[in-house]
Amino acid sequence: MTKPDSPLRPFVTTLVPYDLGPGPVGVHRGLPSATLSITLPEADPVEIGWLAHPASRRHHRAAVAGLHLDPARIRQSGCTRGVYLALSPLGAAALLGVPASALAGNVADLADVAPALADLPERLAACPTWPRRRALVERSLLAGLARHGEPGNAPELRAMLAALSRTPRVHEAAQLLGCSRRHLSGRVRTQLGVTAKEYQRLVRFASARSRLAAAGTARSALADVAAASGFADQAHLSREWRAMAGCTPTGWLRSEGSEVRGSEA
Incomplete structure (x- = not known):
């Protein structure tokens, strides 16, 4: 997790090392979540695809996954270690410079999504310890935050997601916000790439x-x-x-x- 006083705190919910397990090949089931994810393998590329669609599997030197409602299959040969990050939906725009809706339902190369971070995997590989890797990732994200910043509609979207997280039904969230269900649903779909109801499903599942x-x-x-x-x-x-x-x-x-x-x- 990020430090309590870090400017990244509103945008980064998880920042941890990972290990997909012993042996020459590590396989992990990627579950849906209310956050976006970044996978930074320590050495060898990671293969990610939707579990039900083997043809979707692609190798990535580093991968960004948007909000999704289907399970993924994550496979890493050779070195099975790396760094994993989870970003809040607002973190996509603030840190990577793209709205969460542009990534929904997809897994993309980090270099394509945020070209300024293209060399991050190689820089991480040169760091011998976890504290130094963590510090490098945080510095890189802070640089992204300085480039892009929080979008102007962030307070509105943050309030909408908070209301959806607190209520079981979309119309109840709309009542809390004092807006129509149609307005809430439209704004969420535009910004996140999933419907308001789907976002509530993701919150419950997580x-x-x-x-x-x-x-x-x-x-x-x-x-x-x-x-x-x-x-x-x-x-x-x-x-x-x-x-x-x-x-x-x-x-x-x-x-x-x-x-x-x-x-x-």
């Missing part, structure tokens, strides 16, 4: 993911996780999990093992 990682594989915990995350019941949680993760909640916990306590997908 909440369930964190709670499941903490609760473990006990089936008795699933009902509690469902209720605490805003699902109607355990069956609702299970249906959403199959749709957005491509597996059951317990199946994900078993396959990912200790990785579920690490970086977001």
